[in-house]
Amino acid sequence: MRDPGRVTDKTSQQPVDSARTAARQAAAGPAAAAEGPYEVTPGVYKRLTTGLGGYSIAMLSCLLIVGLIALITPREHKETLPTADYGNHLFALRNKAPYTPYAPQGLPFTWRTTSSRVSGLDGEGPVAWHLGMVTPSEEYAALEQSDERPVGEYLWRMTNSREPVGVQQVAGQTWQRYYRKDKDQRSLVRTLPGLTLVVTGTASYEELAVLAAALKPQPKNGASASPSAPAASTSPSATPADRP
Template sequence: MRRFTQGFYGYAFAMMVCLAGVGVFLLITPQSRTEHIPSVNFSIDVANMRRDASYQVWTPDPVLANWVPTSSRMTRGKDSEGRATVTWRLGFATAKRAHALLAQSDERPAAGFANRMANSDKPQGSVQVNGVTWEKRFREDKNQRSLVRFLPDATLVVTGTAQWDELSALAATLKQQSKLT
């Protein structure tokens, strides 16, 4: 018996016992084969934005099929001119499982907000979405595409690693919400 616990054969036997234990563990442990992306409910942020923002808020209505809202964040701050601002960022996992983000703010200068959200200050043409012109921007090193729309009282940016067709689809769902008092 002593020979079996020493040397190469003892080592090989111990390894086989360990591997068999791991194999049994993997067989009996439940494993999920379905994808799970945590989802958030952004309705409270929409209500707060409609009440607090100086501009009319834009929301995706409806949320696109197979898109999952993954983050929602409303922030109050001050812009470079010292004015109070309200900004909202709403993130999605798209149907193709890329990332898309809707960002909107009344920050001034508007170009500063758009440049930060798009990680680029260089327009590369434009695209028409539901008869509205959006500025296109692309940052190759981050694989980030952006659609930017400057409104009189706010700036909208649809950005992410999603392809142009998905970003355009998100922009197409945006509906202006009435202000809450």
């Protein structure tokens, strides 16, 4: 049984809905007429559609050129060691060492001192001096000197070798040659009363002979001698020697 209180007349609602729709269309008439495709000139269309793309292509081209230039430009990666001043160490050795120290004099300016260390001046242990250098061929050479005893143990530590492989005449003096193949290390050794001199490094025997020939005894007790400035050239009287 149907409830007479809930009778719905669909026919009476249709005119109302139609009237509302017509009113909305009338209100939106001008705006609706403005909708639709716009006509633009070819120049405006080109700027609107290709401006950003052209800019992006230009930027990428510039970045590509910069990258290629950076890639083909040679760069120097070699590190240059700072130069060391050993004057204070030599002065201390001349005044406090129990032996007469030796120092290079007259080396060409292409020899650069890169390190200097002194030990034993406080009375504990042997007195030793290390002087590291870079040779004109960019190899390493060092002067090692000490009054350490026994001499054999000191030579083993400095040359990394137990037995000499020959002799070499340098500036009228006989030096013993040592060689350590796996370290590519060459050494020249001269033993004096109370002092052992070792010239060692990766430099050739010829360059080591230049350093050995430049070694001169330094007066003690505050005398005026001091290491001279690098000279333009040096010609040690050394037996020519090639690498082993």
